[in-house]
Amino acid sequence: MKHNVIAVDLGASSGRIISSTLEDEKLELKEQFRFSNQPINITNSLYWDYLKIFQEIKYGLAIAQRDLEKIQSLSVDTWGVDYGFVGHDGNLLATPHSYRDTRVKKYEDDLHEISTPREMFNETGVQPSLINSNYQLFADMKLHPYLQDEISHIMFMPNLVEYFFSGKVSNEFTIASTSGLLDGKSRELSTETLDQLGLKKEWFGDISKGGKVLGNILPAIATEMHLDPDIQIINGIGHDTGAAVYSLPMKKDEAKNSAFISCGTWSIVGQQTDEPVITSDAYEAGLTNEGCIDGSNRLLKNITGLWIVQELQKEWSFKGEMVEFGEMVKEAEQANHIGSYINPNAACFSEPSDMEERIIEFLKQTNQTLPETRGELLLIVFESLALSYHQTIVELEKATNESIDTIYMFGGGTKNSLLVQLTANFCQTNVVIGPTEASVLGNVLSQYKTLGLIKNEDDRINILNNSFESKCVTPQNLNSINLDERTRDFENILHNYEVE
Incomplete structure (x- = not known):
């Protein structure tokens, strides 16, 4: 039996819809659709065009559906550190910034007065950097104090895109680990760090590990794009490098x-x-x-x-x-x-x-x-x-x-x-x-694992050895x-x- 899944692989310059077919412990990848994903400069600020990203993925899924007929699931992997704010009504409060945006520089010294770079590393195990989520979030809270009352959830980019398709809030471990918000020992959200930044733990929810089925694709999207309503949205491996390592x-x-x-x-x-x-x-x-x-x-x-x-x-x-x-x-x-x-x-x-x-x-x-x-x-x-x-x-x-x-x-x-x-x-x-397509491969392998088609490390390695030289x-x-x-x-x- 063939098992078809979709990897939504988003990079900082392009996005791709890649299908994977697993049959007889061998998988094949096929690029179904590719689109540009450049950050947009507006009034000297850099943002991700999330509306375009969402629409392009929907279009790519429609192409893949016609080619494959049956799609079991999809999962999203992206670059690290970036995120979006979701309000109490379920909608985004602001367009997500790109990690190359310069707003953070203004507040770097203020943050270092609260916690020095060495203290940050000792607490989180993450090297301090202006692109990290903790620096970005500190700047956002300083720039927009009203967010304290308006935020319902903060989701990292792959989980935010999965939210658009499933309506389910989630955050995944590999992508959260790039943020500078996790305790270096427990690998859970650091209460000390969140307090220093003025962030609430409940905004992030539980950090999931090992793969999780969020639910089926939203009916309105399935109807609009003529997609199988039973496509499952999987919170697999959110970080592209984390996915790539799983492909080895x-x-x-x-x-x-x-x-x-x-x-x-x-x-x-x-x-x-x-x-x-x-x-x-x-x-x-x-x-x-x-x-x-x-x-x-x-x-x-x-x-x-x-x-x-x-x-x-x-x-x-x-x-x-x-x-x-x-x-x-x-x-x-x-x-x-x-x-x-x-x-x-x-x-x-x-x-x-x-x-x-x-x-x-x-x-x-x-x-x-x-x-x-x-x-x-x-x-x-x-x-x-x-x-x-x-x-x-x-x-x-x-x-x-x-x-x-x-x-x-x-x-x-x-x-x-x-x-x-x-x-x-x-x-x-x-x-x-x-593999050249290591991130995509790790993405689809995490889906097969979550679906129960890969039961252990031997299964994963057998599939890799059968599929690639x-x-x-x-x-x-x-x-x-x-x-x-x-x-x-x-x-x-x-x-x-x-x-x-």
């Missing part, structure tokens, strides 16, 4: 000696742990703690990733040079190593436009050799990313007292064979290339280079250039 063919006993790298616009380097790691080593390294579907932990660091390369491509296209990513990799492979590096997390690389100029300026400021070709420029970026991964792996090993012998790498960046090989080389570790990239012989010297040179660049 890795058993629980392998996790302590394995790391993962989500390689895309952002690079997320991390490791699964039984409990949050809230130590001085973790804090000083910039590591943060987020949740997994089973209630365990992801210890990780966010690194500016292929955003830099994407901006270079866009910049060159404006100049009339259309350089495909495959061509970029070839040019970098043919280039000479010139011993220069950038710090991908430097503030100058977080902003759009003039990326090539920013790289050159960084190299000048750090007294490094300048590239003479486009290939050399790209090789600097790719080597710097791989060395950043290596540095974070070392920090993870120190924080957990566990050695890492395997890296699972997934996401669109795994199509960059040079970056994958550099990662294996610099980390001197086997790199297993996971894994490729292992091994480190090359590095006798021709001095890896210790490269690592030392890269770390000197990091220490000598302040990340704002």
Whole structure:
């Protein structure tokens, strides 16, 4: 029997409706619909166009219904930290802000007077950042005091979208774990943090774990879009990276000696742990703690990733040079190593436009050799990313007292064979290339688990092994280079250039 489910996969630039068909312990994915999901700038504030998101998902579901005939369920995964306010009448009180909105900066010092960044980390296990929900909510309460009387519920983005389709209020653990609102030890809402921010615990409800059926799709939506009224809305894995980690063919006993790298616009380097790691080593390294579907932990660091390369491509296209990513990799492979590096997390690389100029300026400021070709420029970026991964792996090993012998790498960046090989080389570790559609895959697997079609870890891994082939990239012989010297040179660049 075929079991069809829908993953609504929302990213910070696009949204997708992906169907999954499970039959005979093998699943197949199919993209049914894709739409743009850019934040909207109005009067210097950034918002998510939730009405467009809702309408586009409905349209995509109608397309999927015609293709599949029968849909059992859907679930939503998104980026972290953002949320919406629901009033006592069940409607949104305000358009949800994007995490890149600048309103928070005005209130940063006020919040730090109440709780210092180190105190926040000690309480929640989450690295302080202006994009985090706790910072955003503090700013919202300062800007709009009337919300105290008007809010009935606060839901994070995936649960808010599921609310639009089910009418059921929910919040899920993996997405809530990105907020800076959970107690680092109990993994429940932190009463201390909520009190400091002026928030009420009842606004968030219970934080669910492990998957939950919210109910059937609202009858009005089923009628409007000619959908099966029995489609179930599932609160599965709300956070896209949490979903991606669930897609790895890795058993629980392998996790302590394995790391993962989500390689895309952002690079997320991390490791699964039984409990949050809230130590001085973790804090000083910039590591943060987020949740997994089973209630365990992801210890990780966010690194500016292929955003830099994407901006270079866009910049060159404006100049009339259309350089495909495959061509970029070839040019970098043919280039000479010139011993220069950038710090991908430097503030100058977080902003759009003039990326090539920013790289050159960084190299000048750090007294490094300048590239003479486009290939050399790209090789600097790719080597710097791989060395950043290596540095974070070392920090993870120190924080957990566990050695890492395997890296699972997934996401669109795994199509960059040079970056994958550099990662294996610099980390001197086997790199297993996971699915490109890792977040979608974790989303649908969580639905099958909630529906009782996946009963244990063996079932999940059997389905993954039956459905996808894994490729292992091994480190090359590095006798021709001095890896210790490269690592030392890269770390000197990091220490000598302040990340704002």
